[in-house]
Amino acid sequence: MLVLGIESSCDETGLALYDTQHGLRAHALHSQVRMHEEYGGVVPELASRDHIRRAIPLLEKVLTDSSIARGDIDAIAYTQGPGLAGALLVGASVACGLGLALDKPVLGVHHLEGHLLSPLLASDPPEFPFVALLVSGGHTQLMRVDGVGQYELLGETLDDAAGEAFDKSAKLLGLGYPGGPAISRMAEFGDPAAYKLPRPMLHSGNLxxxxxxxxxxxxxxxxxxxxxxxxxxxxxxxRAFVDALVDVLTAKCVNALKQTGLKKLVIAGGVGANRQLRESLNAAAVKRKFRVYYPELEFCTDNGAMIAFAGAMRLQINPNAAKKDYAFNVKPRWPLDSIREI
Known part of the structure; x- marks a missing residue:
């Protein structure tokens, strides 16, 4: 089965083709970082308009790179939510319009499910069940994952997400946007003993x-x-900020593994690319005898490959999940634990 994936939830436009027999055939991505940089954050209207400009050229690129014709696509998966409403509508309309034109079924995919399953695209993927840390600019959640669509929420942020805290703290230091990578690079030159910042909810007794x-x-x-x-x-x-945040994320992951009795930890989302977090989790894994799985760096941020893959996994469970019903809606707010196995 050949699935086209379309991602447009925020400030990246991604398209990809995933083949259930041969794996990822091609993917293409355009980031809007430079466009939003002068505003210090994502401007939703600009994001939506840019998705419109980028979607079809990116589609042509993945088709050319994979030497696949439009008619060979079996189904089209698109990000239905959560995300920016206008941005989601672009991807949904492109998917449903293309599905109508090609007489192919379409399937709405949960954005975070795409992130959650993205480590399975790696050459050495984890097997179910595992604990997953979804950590990005908009989300910080710990989930128990027993299979596709089988998710149990273990803990989540009560306010700012980790990536949001990165960006806001970077802005306070005058580091611009996007702040996460900038503050992490600067932290490498900091003195760890200079300041001590709080570790929020480190000993809260929950996740x-x-x-x-x-x-x-x-x-x-x-x-x-x-x-x-x-x-x-x-x-x-x-350095004080990064150390504090990484300490909390690492401790909560370790506690989640203890509570569930599992030995596999999956990290997904943009913050999963953070070097300090990876070093801390790898050290904890050696000490506590568990294993950590990360998506490939190119799949940490939003991308079409994860949507194509998640769509393909759902269609393997239920081939009728995709419909030739081209009246679409999007879900800007959509709890991941509300999804069930099809």
């Missing part, structure tokens, strides 16, 4: 997160400095 207080602690440090903070002190604050 929930809270990062708004950590961001506020960074704000307090910045306000207590002179107008112009030297680069070394910025690095010291960045």
């Amino acid at each position: 929930d997160f809270s990062f708004s207080g950590l961001k506020t602690a960074v704000l307090t440090l910045v306000k207590n400095h002179p107008a112009n903070i030297c680069e070394q002190d910025k690095a010291n604050i960045a």
Whole structure:
């Protein structure tokens, strides 16, 4: 089965072709980072308009790269939610319009399910069941995963997501947008003993997160400095922030594995590319005798491959999940644990 995947939930336009017999055939991605950079964050209207410009050229690219004709596609999967409503509508309309034109069935996919299953695209994928940490700009959740569509929410953020805290703290340090990679790079030059920031909910007794207080602690440090903070002190604050956030994420993952009795941990989402987080989790895995699985770096951020793959997995469970019903709707808010096996 050959599935075309379309991702347009926020500020990346991604298209890909996944073959259940031969794996990923081709994928193409356009990031809007440069466009949104001058505004310090994603502008939804601009994001939607750019998706419109990019979708068809990216479709042509994946078809050319894979030497596959449009008519050979068996089904089309698209991100139905969660995400920005206008951006989601672009992907949904392209998918359903293409499905109508080609007389192919379409399937709406949960964006986070795409992230959750993306490590299975790796050459050494995990087997079910496992604990998954979904960690991105909009989400921080711990899930127990027993199979496709079999998800149990173990804990989630009560306020800011980890990626959101990265971006906001980076902005406080004048590092611009996107802030996550910038603050992580700066943290490498910081003195770990210079500042100590709180580890929110580290000893809460549950698997929930809270990062708004950590961001506020960074704000307090910045306000207590002179107008112009030297680069070394910025690095010291960045190091304190990254260390605190990584400590919390690592501890909660370890506790989730203890509570479930599982020995496999999957990391998914954009923050999963963070070097400090990977180093901390790898060290914990050696000490605690569990294994960590990461998606390939190119699949950590939003991409079409994860949507094509998630769609293909669902269609293997139920070939009738995709419909030739081209009246579409999107779900800007859509809890992952509300999804069930088809």
